[in-house]
Amino acid sequence: MSVALEIGAIKNGHTAAGNRHDKPAGPADLDASKHPTSVSNELSAAEGLSASEDKPPVDLEAIKGAVRAILQAVGEDPDREGLLETPRRVAKMYAEMFEGLTLDPGRHLDVTFPESYDEIVLVRDIRFTSMCEHHLLPFSGVAHVAYLPNGRVTGLSKLARVVEEVSRRPQVQERMTQTIADLIESKLNSKGVAVVVQAEHSCMSIRGIKKHGASTVTSALRGVFKTNQASRAEVMTLITKG
Ligand SMILES: Nc1nc2c(ncn2[C@@H]2O[C@H](COP(=O)(O)OP(=O)(O)OP(=O)(O)O)[C@@H](O)[C@H]2O)c(=O)[nH]1
Ligand SMILES: [Zn+2]
Numbered sequence: 692m693s694v695a696l697e698i699g700a701i702k703n704g705h706t707a708a709g710n711r712h713d714k715p716a717g718p719a720d721l722d723a724s725k726h727p728t729s730v731s732n733e734l735s736a737a738e739g740l741s742a743s744e745d746k747p748p749v750d751l752e753a754i755k756g757a758v759r760a761i762l763q764a765v766g767e768d769p770d771r772e773g774l775l776e777t778p779r780r781v782a783k784m785y786a787e788m789f790e791g792l793t794l795d796p797g798r799h800l801d802v803t804f805p806e807s808y809d810e811i812v813l814v815r816d817i818r819f820t821s822m823c824e825h826h827l828l829p830f831s832g833v834a835h836v837a838y839l840p841n842g843r844v845t846g847l848s849k850l851a852r853v854v855e856e857v858s859r860r861p862q863v864q865e866r867m868t869q870t871i872a873d874l875i876e877s878k879l880n881s882k883g884v885a886v887v888v889q890a891e892h893s894c895m896s897i898r899g900i901k902k903h904g905a906s907t908v909t910s911a912l913r914g915v916f917k918t919n920q921a922s923r924a925e926v927m928t929l930i931t932k933g
Pocket of ligand 1: 823824825862863864865892894895899900
């Protein structure tokens with residue numbers, strides 16, 4: 692697994708290799724039973740959420756209470772008219788932004804079909820917005836997902852669905868990149884997987900160091916894209932130069 696944290700590195704067509712430090716979260720980590728909830732489906736329906744038995748809702752009441760407490764803590768009056776609905780809105784927003792915690796994105800890759808095509812399949816510029824787990828602020832950008840089929844391929848949109856659902860979790864960009872690559876590698880049994888993610892972190896642009904426009908590039912390589920220099924160069928050229 693290689694990870695590159697560079698400013699604008701993808702423009703120059705290179706990423707730095709690094710070591711894999713911790714195991715990325717896989718489908719097991721997305722087990723809904725690990726995320727107990729206490730809000731009924733009726734409440735979710737009333738809040739405009741798409742709750743169902745296989746997708747338990749987040750604890751909206753707990754979030755509402757917490758948002759109210761934050762408003763009080765910053766010196767606001769949560770009972771003034773303009774803020775009355777804010778806890779409800781924020782709870783609904785978090786339910787949407789963290790939806791991926793109760794979904795298994797790998798399920799989209801369960802259906803594959805035989806295909807003799809044996810060159811790289813690449814879907815570029817899959818737009819996403821995720822949440823930085825350090826500040827709970829969004830990071831947004833694009834994911835490029837490539838794999839080398841091993842006799843079977845998946846639907847192109849399924850790769851984008853995996854990116855979308857993995858992004859709906861609090862996380863760091865490195866782990867998001869690894870999670871996508873590991874899901875594709877395990878589900879498609881492909882000969883190689885390459886995932887490159889480029890994103891701007893609002894915790895770096897709107898606060899703290901306040902560096903607007905700085906982008907972070909991370910990559911996760913598996914199979915021949917990791918072990919074979921020529922294959923790696925080919926896929927990285929396709930990803931960075933289109
Ligand atoms: N590696 C990595 N770091 C991230 C990511 N998102 C945010 N961070 C960083 O997480 C770090 C948290 O640093 P802390 O010192 O604990 O928090 P802080 O005081 O808010 O840090 P500043 O952002 O420097 O003000 C910051 O350097 C962020 O830029 C990510 O996806 N990957
Ligand atoms: Zn952050």
